Amino acid sequence: NAGVTQTPKFQVLKTGQSMTLQCAQDMNHNSMYWYRQDPGMGLRLIYYSASEGTTDKGEVPNGYNVSRLNKREFSLRLESAAPSQTSVYFCASSAGLAKQETQYFGPGTRLLVL
């Protein structure tokens, strides 16, 4: 099992460019999440998907969109990148939203917006 995979590992964008971060899990999990990690701020939830076909905003959704393509895949799109979106992005999944389940994280995508 690969667990949670993310592509790309690293990306440089210019302000205003768009891109999609891909995430896939092979654990048959219902719930998936996108976080950003910034120095000194811990992880912050951008969007989550409780189950296939549903998505909801997290703490910091502005400037982002998501798509739950199917049960395995959950993508994060930046329509017009800004320097403030320079961050490390983590995808995670869990069997369900309940905290009794274990959350599994991908290795991250490091994004630099110039």
Next chain:
Amino acid sequence: AQSVTQPDIHITVSEGASLELRCNYSYGATPYLFWYVQSPGQGLQLLLKYFSGDTLVQGIKGFEAEFKRSQSSFNLRKPSVHWSDAAEYFCAVGGVGGYQKVTFGTGTKLQVIP
């Protein structure tokens, strides 16, 4: 609103020495508490979690944590640190709701010297 504080940004210990990483939380009722480890270039991995019951929780890699309601703390301990424990450690707190309501701390970076 819930919150979590990790007062130590960076800690250095000698290999073989004991370790204690501090975590203080703010939440009105009994919280759900987590400790995660993030190795360089990797995603977060769950070390242990507390929901209820025994206040001393055993985790993976020889770690344990103790929930102390009177001190609003959930400190992580290890009796003898190995060089491979060098990583960043995150405490997280959750209350009512699922993972979409979990708040992460800002992390403590652990350096292990030979």
